[in-house]
Amino acid sequence: MNITGAVALVAGGGGGFGAATARRLHAAGASVVICDLDAVKGKAVVEDLGERAVFVETDVTDEASVQAAIDAAEKLGSLRITVIAHGGPGGGRTLNRENEPIAQDDFMRVVNIFLGASYNLIRMTAASMAKTEPLETGERGVIINTASIAAFDGTIGQAAYSAAKGGIVGMTLPIARDLSPIGVRVMTIAPGTFLTPAFGDADPVKLDAYWGAAVPFPKRMGRPEEYAQLALQICENPYLNGETIRLDGALRFTPKGA
Template sequence: MKISECKAIITGGASGLGEATARNIIRQGGKAAILDLSEERGKALVEELGENAIFISTDVTSEADVQNAISKTIKSFGIINTVVNCAGIGIAAKLLARKGVHSLDMFSKVISINLIGTFNVIRLAAERMKDNEPNDQGERGIIINTASVAAFEGQIGQAAYSASKGGVVGMTLPIARELAAYGIRVMTIAPGLFHTPMFDSLPAEARDSLGKMVPFPQRLGFPDEYALLTESIITNPMLNGETIRLDGGIRMQPK
């Protein structure tokens, strides 16, 4: 598949990794529906990107919201053949802390958004993708999920986040195996430390310190580098059923 042929839905598309992916697709002639809860950022981005972008306020944990977003995208673009799941949240909470035991509601919320939300989008998008006309290689679509290196080396305080991202990694291969019959590929990217909005609240010195933990290059990753990997996945038909680390060689320590 060529980037110019992409008719994409991008969750968490109003900022960070999702925004960079949307920009890259549209810059190369594709179309993207930006699904996010941040209406202000989403509408401003669409105004900047032009007629090949639309914004749809979407809660990825809601079946009705996601169905609505998919239907609106198909109405605007004709089909969807690309999904990039970037919506997610992160928290830091110890199992046993001075203020008490880890909140079960907090744990459930992270799992609900990061894991169940991703699955919700995959299942509803695949239902529509399977009816696409295949290209000359029999491909009908591509689904790219976002995990994290925390899925493999979760730090202290990341039990909820690591569990959610580990779940995304774990479901990649079985879903890819199932959707292979329809010509739909499924891949996951596991980023390391990337300069996304969650890092903006940190002082520059703190961000630099985190960047120096990366073997090479010794800096935080750029969202454009994530977008570049999504491009490689979209355009390479042999990439399927795998999780790719995008981390500069970092291996996270306990804390």
């Protein structure tokens, strides 16, 4: 896909993977809709990008909120790219230290924010892409999900998170098949340990030393820019479809993490 002139909707575009990808796509010539609940961070990214960028405060679990973001994208042109990279809670252990079960609502909240919201964004942005004119190749668009290597080797306390991310991996191929008649590709990136705002105000140097030690090579945490680089490559390569790509430096989680 030729990125120049395309419109990209980036969920979670206010920081981390989303902000890095929005910048990369914008630099390649796309117009970008930054979707995030954090208006301060989202607007800061738009201010940094300048022209061809707008912010829409978006609750990715809410249909009306997602539709408002899509409407904003369609005003800019043909929506061709969706990147789903929003954050959320991690859940907890199945039983606590007193052997009491985790609240079912806590489990379902994690699954809804990651898995349910991802599907919500996929189905709604795919409908927008279906209305566009196909490119010369027959392609109308590409949707990029974000899973995690926890989908394959989740650690202690990650049952809900791993279930949600595993669901994203599991639905990638069938949705790619669902959308193949309209020329929309579906891919998923499964990152390992990345230096993102999810770690809060922790010292980046100490984080890199702690988490990076377990990565075979390179012995450091990933950078959001490396996620963005892969996302751009997925957009540009029309034969990537229906697959999950691990982006983890060959890291495999142990029961207690990296």
